[in-house]
Amino acid sequence: MDDADDIVIDRQAARAWPAMVVEYARGWVLRSSPGVARSRSNSALPPQRDAVDGLSAVQEFYARRDQPILIQVSPAHRHSMLDDHLADRGFQRLSPTLVMRASLAEEPGLKVGRGRRTGVGGERWPVRLGHRDEAWTRTLQWVDGRSDAAGELVMDRIPGRTVFARVMDGATVASVGAGVVDGGWLGVFCMGTRPEYRRRGTATALLRSLLTWGRDKGARSAWLQVEEGNTAARKLYEAHGFEESHRYHYRRSTG
Template sequence: MTGPAQVERERLIERCAARAWPAETVRSESGWLLRATEHCSRRRGNSAVPPFGGGAAHGLSAVEEFYRCRGTPVLVRVTPAHRHGGLDSELALRGYAAEAPTLVLCAELFGRAWRGSSRRAECRVVLNARDPLWAEYTAARGEVAAVRRTVDRIAPTTVFARAGEPGDPLGFGAAVFDSGLLGIFGMWTAPGRRGGGIASAVLRRLLEWGTRRGARTAWLQVEESTPAALALYRRRGFGLSHRYHYRRSPE
């Protein structure tokens, strides 16, 4: 996909990404989306997103004031990275450190059949509209309640997948269906079971669910530092849409 169609897909994914993990406090300022969430360290809910079309550097003062009033570092999500070279350079000049380079991957769902792996026996995966255990296993220490509150704020239709039994979960994942797109997030596999097909089974159930609901495209975000996850998603037909990274203000 190239040209205007690619631009529109990137724009739609970024809008859906913001709705898939809604911050506690959200403010629009000079085209920026400013987000803050107390008692939760996840970058998604505590970062500023620049205007999609560029020209973002002139709004930086308001961005910095928003976070400094809250006593938190300024965290800018430079996304899509290839559309914000000027902003990224300005942040670097101000001493903002780059972190968490991430790929946004997409897969077309129309006409796809999601079969299991021929290499491994895959486990049973159940789907639920809500799963309190998902937050327990994916949230940072002391942040379970904040993550559950964030889940309660998600407006689009959401589903949670769990592999294994409630007393012995093997893996988790979640999906949000929004504007014809299926967003995949919150993937987790028990440390002792990684590489055994658990994540593949969870992902397949989520993709099946999205396909049944009429999703045309699936998207997800994966950090470049996770080669095993990247390999899984590529086997499932995901390819690069765009990239992003964060810039954190100096101490």
């Protein structure tokens, strides 16, 4: 991985899930999306350096909107000083997340042995690639436990070439996911599977289809984000060649 790839991925991720309101101040990316539950839509992304000096602008941005200050400390290894400063001020640490990346130089498949690849299981599951519709959205909301209709407006504003994927079991949507190609990168996000279909190969089939689609659209690398505690998802991604790029977490004001 290039030294700056972690920063590139963070900026890719910010574009792939665009906030409704975005302002820039002293290198900070300030994001607000009223009614949207996801943290990434309502958090501040710090500059590459000297992040502590710009905190007054962050505080003012969220105060004007009557929102708590939420900061995405990412890449975490580049912002230890900022993180320590926020901790000292009583900011709560939330949602530790692992960012992973993979090369798409080879045909996507399960990684086995010393770099060898084999076909992916779960081929019997049909995967549909297309546009977002109510069935796709409702499945994601049900799996995530979220019902914020405003989140749909965010997805409608995703730039670049975007595809919404689903695994079907008859008329039932078993798994969903999405991909966006931007600047030679494929971002994989909104992966979710109904509990009754987990460990049955649906997520494998879905991921492989998204990686193949991105490769066909000219992407050379892929990235995704997964909560550190989601060991099942991490194993799936690692089996497809994903490795850690960096980590992040959020810090939220408590006052």
